[in-house]
Structure formats: C-alpha cells, structure tokens
Amino acid sequence: MPEWVEVGFRSILFVVVLFAVTKLIGKKQISELSFFEYVAGITIGSIAGEIIMGLNNHWGSGILSIMIFGLVTFFADILSLKSKNFRNFFEGRGTVLIKDGKIQEDNLKKERYSIDDLNALLRQRNVFKAADVEFAVLEPRGDLSVMLKKENQPLTPKDINLKVAQEKEPQTVIMDGNILNDPLAESGKTRKWLNMELEKLGVTLDNVFVGQVDSYGELTIDIYDDKIKVPSPQQRPLLMAMMKQCAADLEVFALQTDSKKAQKMYNKNSEKLNQLILKLSPYLK
Structure with missing residues (x-):
C-alpha cells in the first residue's frame, strides 16, 4: 500500500476516533479546560499525530491509549460532580486577587502573577483601574471574575x-430565502402572515437572507442586497401614537361639550387611557 494512502486512511480513522472521544468527554473539554483536561487533550492529540505519521503499525495501541485518556477524563468529570473535595483537587480553587478594593499581593505571588498580568486581565473585563474593583477572583480555568464597586457599576x-x-429569544423564520416551519409555528405565526409582512416591507422571499420574529410578533429581516433600505417595524410606535391621539381627543371633547355628565365621562376615560399608556409604554417603545 502506498504511504500516502496509508496516511490518508489513518487520518480518517483517527478523525472518527477523536470525534467519538470528544463527544464522550463533552463540550467542557473544548470550552473551558482544567489543568488535567489540558494535559489530556495535548496527550491525545500527540498520540493521534504519532500514529498517523509514524511508520509503525500499532494502530490498536494508539486507539487504546486515546480511549484510556478519554475515559479517565470522563470519569474524573463524573467524580468531580459528586465530590467537592475531588473537584477542588481535580479542578483547583479560585484565588482572590482583589478584596474590599485592595490588591492581595500574597495571592498574586502565590499564583506567580505580576501587577502587569493583573492589569491585563482587568482590561479584558473593560476595567482600566484596579481602584474601581471591589472584588476579583482568579478562577481555576484562568479567567478573572470581577465585581466593580457599587458606584462604578452600570445603572x-x-x-x-x-x-x-420582558423579551424572549427571537425565532428565525427565514434563512437563505427559505421559510423554516418549526420556528414559525413556535412564534405563533403562519405562512400567510409572513407573506403579508414581506409584502408590506416590499421584499420577496428569495431576497431575504435571514428573517426573525421577536417576542412582540414583529418581523425583522436582512436582505441580500444591502443597498436596499428596509423600513423598521412600526406597529408598536403606531399603536402608541394612536392611543395618545385618542386620549387627546377625549380631552378636547371634554372641553367642547356643555354637558357636565359628558364632560365627566370624557375626562374619566381620558385619565384611564393615560394610565394604560403609562403601563404599556415600556412595551410599545
């Protein structure tokens, strides 16, 4: 068998094996790595690379080694969920670097971090002065969690x-010019409604790159031709404007009538409508 064919076959085989091991370990292995998971990941990759490019034919030994590292990592994760002591040993503990607004120099030295390292981590959290921080802890995975002082926290x-x-996640009902039926049903809308909304916006379905329905039932779209300006949804602002117009009309009617009874009725309903406008204003802006 030619060498390039053998290397290609080994590559495909170990792609399948590594994919299976990664699925077994879970998403945590590819997102936030503990020290042990970091070492295991490097070792698994090294074994796979050696077997793929190596001249020996011990494929079974390589696959066995990868499976062992994968299973050890998997069971270590299971144990860490059941035992806090094991979790502390396996994943480590957070280290407080700033407490009550004061930098903990001893903990910085313990983690072998300089003040420049701390400032770099703070800048990654959009904090440029250590004096603005009330509490900061270096997590076991290397991230810095920061709590600003109360006066520096966003309003x-x-x-x-x-x-x-309150808003829920938007439903993507159009993608690449195709209607997605399940998200459309989840949003409580129909194809007829969707076609009517597209007609109001003056666009055709095949020109829509993505379309989403928000928690208010409004459709927003992005089209392929960026030169075309698509109007923003106006249902909520129009409804707010109509309610305010009605309240103003009732006040005018109250001023124009000579009947005390009618004047009282108009003023009463105008007040009720203004109270309703006040309650609905966060939702209709």
Whole structure:
C-alpha cells in the first residue's frame, strides 16, 4: 500500500476516533479546560499525530491509549460532580486577587502573577483601574471574575424602578430565502402572515437572507442586497401614537361639550387611557 494512502486512511480513522472521544468527554473539554483536561487533550492529540505519521503499525495501541485518556477524563468529570473535595483537587480553587478594593499581593505571588498580568486581565473585563474593583477572583480555568464597586457599576432599570418589557429569544423564520416551519409555528405565526409582512416591507422571499420574529410578533429581516433600505417595524410606535391621539381627543371633547355628565365621562376615560399608556409604554417603545 502506498504511504500516502496509508496516511490518508489513518487520518480518517483517527478523525472518527477523536470525534467519538470528544463527544464522550463533552463540550467542557473544548470550552473551558482544567489543568488535567489540558494535559489530556495535548496527550491525545500527540498520540493521534504519532500514529498517523509514524511508520509503525500499532494502530490498536494508539486507539487504546486515546480511549484510556478519554475515559479517565470522563470519569474524573463524573467524580468531580459528586465530590467537592475531588473537584477542588481535580479542578483547583479560585484565588482572590482583589478584596474590599485592595490588591492581595500574597495571592498574586502565590499564583506567580505580576501587577502587569493583573492589569491585563482587568482590561479584558473593560476595567482600566484596579481602584474601581471591589472584588476579583482568579478562577481555576484562568479567567478573572470581577465585581466593580457599587458606584462604578452600570445603572440598570431596576436601580431607578423603571419597568421594562420582558423579551424572549427571537425565532428565525427565514434563512437563505427559505421559510423554516418549526420556528414559525413556535412564534405563533403562519405562512400567510409572513407573506403579508414581506409584502408590506416590499421584499420577496428569495431576497431575504435571514428573517426573525421577536417576542412582540414583529418581523425583522436582512436582505441580500444591502443597498436596499428596509423600513423598521412600526406597529408598536403606531399603536402608541394612536392611543395618545385618542386620549387627546377625549380631552378636547371634554372641553367642547356643555354637558357636565359628558364632560365627566370624557375626562374619566381620558385619565384611564393615560394610565394604560403609562403601563404599556415600556412595551410599545
């Protein structure tokens, strides 16, 4: 058998083996690696490379070695879920680098981090002054978790008692000019509604790269021809404008009528409508 054919066959074989081992270990192996998982991953890759390019024919030994490393990592993950002590040993513990706004120099030395290293990690969290940090911990996987001081934290709607609308994930109902039936049904819409919305926007289905329905039932699209301007959905702003117009009309009617009873009715309903507008304003902006 020619050498290039043998190398190609080995490559395909070990792609399948490595894929199976990675699926066994799980997504954690390819996202956030502990020290042991890092070592196991490098070793598995080295074994596969050696067997693929090596001149010996011990394929079975290579596959066995890869399976052993994969199974050890898999069972170590299982044990770490069941035992905190094992998890602390296997994955390590977080190290506090900043506490109560003060840098912990001893812990920096323990982890062999310089102040430049700490500043670099802070900058990755968009923090440029250590004095702005209340608490920071170096996680076992090398990431820095940061809690800013209260006065440096971003203002949220909750801080000012502002009500905001709750949103769910948008459903992608069009992709590459094709309608996706399951997401469309999940959004509670039909093909008839979708075609009507596309007609309102003045675009055809085959010109839509992606279309999404948000939690308010509005369709937003991105088309292939970027030179064409697609209008933004206006249903909510139009509804808000109509409600405000109705409230204003009721106030005008109250001023124009000579009947005390009708005036009272108009003012009462105008007040109710204004209260409703106030409640719905976070959802209709």
